[in-house]
Amino acid sequence: MASARERADACLSFWRNPLRSIPILTGLLGGSFNPAHGGHRRVTLFAAEALGLDEVWWLVSPGNPLKPRAGMAPLAARLRSAHQQARRAPIIPTAIEQQLGTRFTVDTLAKLTRRYPKRRFVWLMGADNLAELHRWKDWRRIARTMPIAVIARPGYDARAMTSPAMVWLRRYRVSSASIRKRGQWSAPALVLLRFDPDHRSATAIRRANAGWAEDILGTGSDIAQRKATVRDRLTFRSIRSEEVA
Numbered sequence: 001m002a003s004a005r006e007r008a009d010a011c012l013s014f015w016r017n018p019l020r021s022i023p024i025l026t027g028l029l030g031g032s033f034n035p036a037h038g039g040h041r042r043v044t045l046f047a048a049e050a051l052g053l054d055e056v057w058w059l060v061s062p063g064n065p066l067k068p069r070a071g072m073a074p075l076a077a078r079l080r081s082a083h084q085q086a087r088r089a090p091i092i093p094t095a096i097e098q099q100l101g102t103r104f105t106v107d108t109l110a111k112l113t114r115r116y117p118k119r120r121f122v123w124l125m126g127a128d129n130l131a132e133l134h135r136w137k138d139w140r141r142i143a144r145t146m147p148i149a150v151i152a153r154p155g156y157d158a159r160a161m162t163s164p165a166m167v168w169l170r171r172y173r174v175s176s177a178s179i180r181k182r183g184q185w186s187a188p189a190l191v192l193l194r195f196d197p198d199h200r201s202a203t204a205i206r207r208a209n210a211g212w213a214e215d216i217l218g219t220g221s222d223i224a225q226r227k228a229t230v231r232d233r234l235t236f237r238s239i240r241s242e243e244v245a
Contacts, residue, residue: 022182023118023119023120023182024054024055024118024119024120025051025052025053025054025119025120025122025179025182026053026054026055026056026057026116026119026120026121026122027044027047027048027051027053027055027056027057027121027122027123027124027149028056028057028059028109028112028121028122028123028124028146029044029047029056029057029058029059029124029125030058030059030061030105030108030125031058031059031060031061032060032061032072032078032202033058033060033061033078033079033081033082033093033202034071034072034073034078034202034206035073035077035078035081035082035202035205035206035212035213035216036058036060036078036081036082036084036085036086036093036202037081037085037200037201037202037205038085038198038200039198039199039200039201040058040082040085041085041086041089041091042198043126043151043195043198044056044058044089044091044124045089045091046151046193046195047124047149047151047193048090050149050176050193051122051149051176051179051180051191051193052179052180052182053090053122054090055090055091055092056090056091056092056124057091057092057093057094057096057234058082058086058091058092058093058094059094059096059097059108060075060078060079060082060093060094060095060097061097062075062095062097062098062103063103071206073212073213074213074217075095075098075239076217076229076230076239076240077212077213077214077216077217077230078213079093079094079095079230079232079239080216080217080230081212081216083230083233084216092233092234093232093233093234094232094233094234094235095232095235095237095239096112096232096234096235098239099235099237100112104136104137104138105123105136105137105142106136106137106138106139106141106142106145107137109121109123109142109145109146110145113145113146120146120182121146122146122147122148122149122179122191123142123145123146123147123148123149124149124151125148125149125150125151126150126151126152126153126156127150127151127152127153127156127157127159127160128153128155128156128159128160129150130150130156130160130163130165130166131156131159131160131163132163133163133165134163134164134165139165140168143165143168143169143172143187143188143190144187144188145187146187147174147179147185147187147188147189147190147191148169148188148189148190148191149176149179149190149191149192149193150190150191150192150193151193151194151195152192152193152194152195152197153197169188169190170190172188172189172190173189173190173191173192174189174190174191175191176191176193178191179191217230
């Protein structure tokens with residue numbers, strides 16, 4: 001099986017080919033990844049298979065406007081944890097939002113679609129996020145920018161299905177097969193995906209190991225803390241360990 005880097009290089013080679021007619025279908029999964037864990041990987045691979053995605057980018061957020069900053073690990077630690085979970089998979093973790101200077105999803109998606117015109121994007125989100133989507137900035141514009149694929153998450157399905165955003169999006173519901181046809185759909189489009197529940201959570205990991213960020217960066221001293229960096233696999237920018245947002 002090809003490595004994530006080999007897959008990324010292959011996709012980039014296709015993108016550079018002016019004769020390419022089939023767009024690169026890329027899933028986007030945003031989150032704090034505080035830390036990334038096997039549940040993120042499992043749901044990503046499931047969605048990629050269901051929707052026929054070429055790859056998925058994990059957007060490791062510099063800072064979520066709807067989440068408190070207390071307890072948020074440095075960006076470098078969260079990005080490195082994402083790298084570890086993405087090994088040998090068509091998953092590209094990135095902190096590109098920091099480079100774009102965006103904090104809201106609607107702004108990030110607008111800039112990504114302009115920067116990568118040869119790609120077609122699908123926004124991936126859990127049912128817990130669908131339940132809160134109406135609180136997001138310009139959420140209807142998000143829906144009009146690219147298809148949204150919602151993945152069932154235990155305990156949130158009822159709230160998601162009765163949420164204000166779902167009431168509006170229900171009329172645009174399509175099948176996963178329509179996404180796999182690539183050029184034959186437009187936004188708004190909503191796909192509902194269901195798979196076996198995965199109960200792993202970043203909260204539980206933090207409770208079990210409060211020092212996971214220091215462990216993953218190997219920052220046992222102030223000097224090591226200053227020197228520890230993580231390379232972004234999409235932008236190739238180095239993220240310093242002290243960068244929080």
